[in-house]
Amino acid sequence: MPLLSNELKTEQHIDKDVNEEFDKRLNVVRAHFERKGYRVHSGFQFGCELVLYADDPDIVHSDFCVHIVPPGEFYSQFYHFL
Numbered sequence: 612m613p614l615l616s617n618e619l620k621t622e623q624h625i626d627k628d629v630n631e632e633f634d635k636r637l638n639v640v641r642a643h644f645e646r647k648g649y650r651v652h653s654g655f656q657f658g659c660e661l662v663l664y665a666d667d668p669d670i671v672h673s674d675f676c677v678h679i680v681p682p683g684e685f686y687s688q689f690y691h692f693l
Contacts, residue, residue: 650666
C-alpha cells in the first residue's frame with residue numbers, strides 16, 4: 612500500500628534526523644581517533660564506517676575497521692562466524 616503524502620513527509624523527516632545524528636556521531640568518533648594519532652579514512656568500501664591507519668595508507672594496511680552503532684545497541688555480526 613503506498614504511503615500517503617503526510618506519512619511520506621514524516622518518514623523523510625525521521626530519516627533526516629537519523630542521518631544528522633549519525634553524522635554527528637561519525638564526526639565525534641573520527642575526531643577521537645585523529646587525536647589518538649591515527650589517519651582516519653572512510654571505510655564504506657570495506658564494509659565499515661571508518662578505517663584507521665597508523666601510518667601512510669599508501670605504504671601500510673589499515674590497523675582497524677570501525678563500526679558505529681546506535682546508542683544502546685552493540686555490534687554482533689562477529690557472532691555469526693562462531
